[in-house]
Amino acid sequence: xxxxxxxTRSLYAHLTTSNFVQCxxxxxxxxxxxxxxxxxxxxxxxxxGEDGVSLGEAVREQHGRDESVHRCxxxxxxxxxxxxxxxxxxxxxxxxxHLPIIPFGTGTGLEGGVGALKGGxxxxxxxxxxxxxxxxxxxxxxxxxxxxxKGLNSYLRDxxxxxxxxxxxxxxxxxxxxxxxxxTNAVRYGTMRENVLNLEVVLADGSIIHxxxxxxxxxxxxxxxxxxxxxxxxxxxxVGSEGTLGVITKTTLRLYxxxxxxxxxxxxxxxxQAAVDSTVQVLQTGVPIARIEFLDDVMIDAxxxxxxxxxxxxxxxxxxxxxxxxxxxEQVTVTEEITQANGGxxxxxxxxxxxxxxxxxxxxxxxxxxxxxxxxxKAYSTDVCVPLSRLPxxxxxxxEDLMLNRLTGPxxxxxxxxxxxxxxxxxxxxxxxxxxxxxxxxRLARRALxxxxxxxxxxxxxxxxxxxxxxxxxxxxxEVMQGLKTTLDPKNLMNPGKVL
Amino acid sequence: xxxxxxxxKRVIDYAVKIRVxxxxxxxxxxxxxxxxxxxxxxxxxxxxxxxxxxxxxEVVAVSCGPTQVTETIRTALAMGCDRGIHVExxxxxxxxxxxxxxxxIFAALAKKEEASLIILGKQAIDDDCNQTGQMTAALLDWxxxxxxxxxxxxxxxxxxxxxxxxGLETIKISMPAVLTADLRLNTPxxxxxxxxxxxxxxxxxxxxxxxxxxxxxxxxxxxxxxxPPTRLAGVKVETVDDLVAKLRANGTI
Numbered sequence: 001x002x003x004x005x006x007x008t009r010s011l012y013a014h015l016t017t018s019n020f021v022q023c024x025x026x027x028x029x030x031x032x033x034x035x036x037x038x039x040x041x042x043x044x045x046x047x048x049g050e051d052g053v054s055l056g057e058a059v060r061e062q063h064g065r066d067e068s069v070h071r072c073x074x075x076x077x078x079x080x081x082x083x084x085x086x087x088x089x090x091x092x093x094x095x096x097x098h099l100p101i102i103p104f105g106t107g108t109g110l111e112g113g114v115g116a117l118k119g120g121x122x123x124x125x126x127x128x129x130x131x132x133x134x135x136x137x138x139x140x141x142x143x144x145x146x147x148x149x150k151g152l153n154s155y156l157r158d159x160x161x162x163x164x165x166x167x168x169x170x171x172x173x174x175x176x177x178x179x180x181x182x183x184t185n186a187v188r189y190g191t192m193r194e195n196v197l198n199l200e201v202v203l204a205d206g207s208i209i210h211x212x213x214x215x216x217x218x219x220x221x222x223x224x225x226x227x228x229x230x231x232x233x234x235x236x237x238x239v240g241s242e243g244t245l246g247v248i249t250k251t252t253l254r255l256y257x258x259x260x261x262x263x264x265x266x267x268x269x270x271x272x273q274a275a276v277d278s279t280v281q282v283l284q285t286g287v288p289i290a291r292i293e294f295l296d297d298v299m300i301d302a303x304x305x306x307x308x309x310x311x312x313x314x315x316x317x318x319x320x321x322x323x324x325x326x327x328x329x330e331q332v333t334v335t336e337e338i339t340q341a342n343g344g345x346x347x348x349x350x351x352x353x354x355x356x357x358x359x360x361x362x363x364x365x366x367x368x369x370x371x372x373x374x375x376x377x378k379a380y381s382t383d384v385c386v387p388l389s390r391l392p393x394x395x396x397x398x399x400e401d402l403m404l405n406r407l408t409g410p411x412x413x414x415x416x417x418x419x420x421x422x423x424x425x426x427x428x429x430x431x432x433x434x435x436x437x438x439x440x441x442x443r444l445a446r447r448a449l450x451x452x453x454x455x456x457x458x459x460x461x462x463x464x465x466x467x468x469x470x471x472x473x474x475x476x477x478x479e480v481m482q483g484l485k486t487t488l489d490p491k492n493l494m495n496p497g498k499v500l
Numbered sequence: 501x502x503x504x505x506x507x508x509k510r511v512i513d514y515a516v517k518i519r520v521x522x523x524x525x526x527x528x529x530x531x532x533x534x535x536x537x538x539x540x541x542x543x544x545x546x547x548x549x550x551x552x553x554x555x556x557x558e559v560v561a562v563s564c565g566p567t568q569v570t571e572t573i574r575t576a577l578a579m580g581c582d583r584g585i586h587v588e589x590x591x592x593x594x595x596x597x598x599x600x601x602x603x604x605i606f607a608a609l610a611k612k613e614e615a616s617l618i619i620l621g622k623q624a625i626d627d628d629c630n631q632t633g634q635m636t637a638a639l640l641d642w643x644x645x646x647x648x649x650x651x652x653x654x655x656x657x658x659x660x661x662x663x664x665x666x667g668l669e670t671i672k673i674s675m676p677a678v679l680t681a682d683l684r685l686n687t688p689x690x691x692x693x694x695x696x697x698x699x700x701x702x703x704x705x706x707x708x709x710x711x712x713x714x715x716x717x718x719x720x721x722x723x724x725x726x727x728p729p730t731r732l733a734g735v736k737v738e739t740v741d742d743l744v745a746k747l748r749a750n751g752t753i
Binding site for chain 1: 513515534535536575578686687689690691692693694695696
């Protein structure tokens, strides 16, 4: 398959009806050619051990799909390296035999990033699951790819530190680095881009590099640097590269102090405009709000039904404030003044962990609540992001588009970052609806681009947004990206068919 | 206003993959992450909540073991306990230490500190004994509210909602009493950095079991520790008839 510039139709090709079947029938015998594979599989086994290699159909299918609507594209073989040395040895074998390499963390991505379009070898990194080098006073920790976000925060629970980037899923932290993940807390704590300090990456030819500073040994070192002007910013080159430039085998993350107190609140508004205007104003006053999530009336209705709640069915903001007791009072007072000035309702409050959990459950279950609106359907999440000043306009226009085209698309979003998701619920067997959804998402992405936004705020480009990336970046930037890709991976073995 | 003793046990962290020692004498603990037993965290949280509601005056965190357990006590202090007591037990005594010895220690401390409530986790995740609370109450001849999922203090009495097999049982017991915390009692708070720093200044008293008149001799000897047997591969059959034949052959039907 060639990956040269293609017209928009390529997006559609990935979204045709048959693609929504969770996994295509895989032929019983492997599609492996004799000779080549017979040498390679034993070589893999000598690196990872007998149990570290699998050709099983079910195992390969498991590693060929993520949580997106893209159909399952299983690799030819799955390997489980246990250390960076094993990853490097496996990469060298793949490099020698021209085999594609697909890194796999937790499979919780939303853009089809793990699909093995050209077959190849899936590097399942879950056995590399150590938390290393926690430096409490420097507020940093290094983790291997098998460590998930919740796993790390559980490990840190006695230290008073946490890693706040929260994309919802319990994703691998190195995977989050690879997709430059974000989440509900980004408005206060930033995304992965701001919080990844160093990476250890294995390139397509097996070389191991460290992007900001050399990890020397496993022994704890004092005073690792967080700020540096030395050389090109390689760390942020690999953050967001979605496995197309190398396999991330270790990441150092910036940690934060656990907030002394947290308060959550829910507020309903008479219109989308009022809710979004409130968001913009709250941020403009400099309130260091931790989470500010928007749910439209369709979404709230779905949540009410799914969780048996009784929130008023209207545009709603879910807010969370972090800080000391005193600063919370201030933050809340300022925010309440703003929301009331915009016609917002009184706040529904939650202070202690259990009540806050119940309050946020509605937001966290949004995906499932949307699916429950139409049982038997599948869901696809859009992911555009625009400058704050354009947010009211794009949400209002998008809702009009949804209504005009009779589409089910409840909206939930991290409005604090200008990022929102339409959860498009569609019947995979209704060709007409599938086409209408696809055209809607294209219009939405273009609408965002026209308002100086991006087609993907946090989910990544993956498989389905490559053409949109070209439109967004323009041909010259794409050429530079292609040049970097060719330099680091001349044989195009690293996760082919993604991003570019 | 009263004083509460809370027991906190240092155990291997719940997320760690346990490995049996090659000599089968126990599990590998060297270099392995340890933390406060999750049910003890819930017990600490409940005690701190009672203090915040001003129903009790002082919360004392107690742990028995070698020097490392002071880390666990410090975590309890960071969560809001006022002071700690480290009952030093090490070496063979520590390896053989079990609910009987701990309950004797707690009974002695309860009298010494004039406690009105002892709150413990319902069980530890390493031995799963679920005995210490019950034994402590028996030694003191105090009432017990075990598997508590809800605790309400009402004057000199405590109303406890207990999780039992059939559902929930509500009892009212008089203080002084022993309570053991079950999973749904509360959600423990995270220790924050400012509280961790404050905790460094709180006092941890040090004593030995002998100071409390407790004899640590164990009546239990661990003979051998083994991993659970590895799961055997299943057998696939082609047809339902084959399945029925096989089930008949091995006597299942």
